[in-house]
Amino acid sequence: AQKITQTQPGMFVQEKEAVTLDCTYDTSDQSYGLFWYKQPSSGEMIFLIYQGSYDEQNATEGRYSLNFQKARKSANLVISASQLGDSAMYFCAPRGQGNLIFGKGTKLSVKP
Amino acid sequence: GAVVSQHPSRVICKSGTSVKIECRSLDFQATTMFWYRQFPKKSLMLMATSNEGSKATYEQGVEKDKFLINHASLTLSTLTVTSAHPEDSSFYICSARDKTPYNTEAFFGQGTRLTVV
Numbered sequence: 624a625q626k627i628t629q630t631q632p633g634m635f636v637q638e639k640e641a642v643t644l645d646c647t648y649d650t651s652d653q654s655y656g657l658f659w660y661k662q663p664s665s666g667e668m669i670f671l672i673y674q675g676s677y678d679e680q681n682a683t684e685g686r687y688s689l690n691f692q693k694a695r696k697s698a699n700l701v702i703s704a705s706q707l708g709d710s711a712m713y714f715c716a717p718r719g720q721g722n723l724i725f726g727k728g729t730k731l732s733v734k735p
Numbered sequence: 736g737a738v739v740s741q742h743p744s745r746v747i748c749k750s751g752t753s754v755k756i757e758c759r760s761l762d763f764q765a766t767t768m769f770w771y772r773q774f775p776k777k778s779l780m781l782m783a784t785s786n787e788g789s790k791a792t793y794e795q796g797v798e799k800d801k802f803l804i805n806h807a808s809l810t811l812s813t814l815t816v817t818s819a820h821p822e823d824s825s826f827y828i829c830s831a832r833d834k835t836p837y838n839t840e841a842f843f844g845q846g847t848r849l850t851v852v
Binding site: 665667668669673714722724727728730 | 769773776777778779781784826828830840841842843844845846848
């Protein structure tokens with residue numbers, strides 16, 4: 624079974640600054656992927672970034688990057704140059720052989 | 736990216752009636768679709784996994800007779816909330832993927848906000 628921990632229920636960041644959202648997971652799968660999704664107040668889930676467990680380099684996608692530490696089983700999301708539109712819930716979701724299992728999420732609020 | 740369309744986006748129904756929610760993959764064949772439920776300010780909870788042409792697999796604690804899932808084609812899965820009650824009011828969201836490797840992202844529908852009055 625997989626277990627996901629997002630320890631920050633809420634985070635605040637000043638516009639244009641960087642912020643790190645934490646995610647640790649526990650999985651017995653040897654190969655797995657790590658997904659981050661953004662959920663704005665409208666409810667839809669927006670895919671942000673993916674990291675494979677065997678990828679040697681940390682994934683980057685525009686202003687999003689992953690600080691992936693496999694030995695520690697952590698995959699923190701870094702958002703650089705925060706924008707007001709980044710205010711949303713963020714979910715970490717690892718996936719091995721089974722389905723996506725979501726963490727409790729972190730609510731990010733970007734202050735102007 | 737691939738598109739998953741979920742309909743309706745909002746529905747209000749009377750207690751005791753049934754509501755059907757559709758989830759369609761518009762530009763790919765979804766061999767597997769997932770249905771999630773989300774309570775306010777909570778995470779997404781997987782309700783069931785449906786594979787085309789076979790019975791859905793329900794997560795523990797989810798009533799099969801209450802939440803009927805049909806995945807009759809590779810592009811359509813439906814969730815029917817039968818004899819809805821106010822406690823069924825929630826946000827329901829589907830996702831779909833077309834391949835089994837772990838590195839395939841799931842594409843989500845827009846979600847359905849159900850209110851039972």
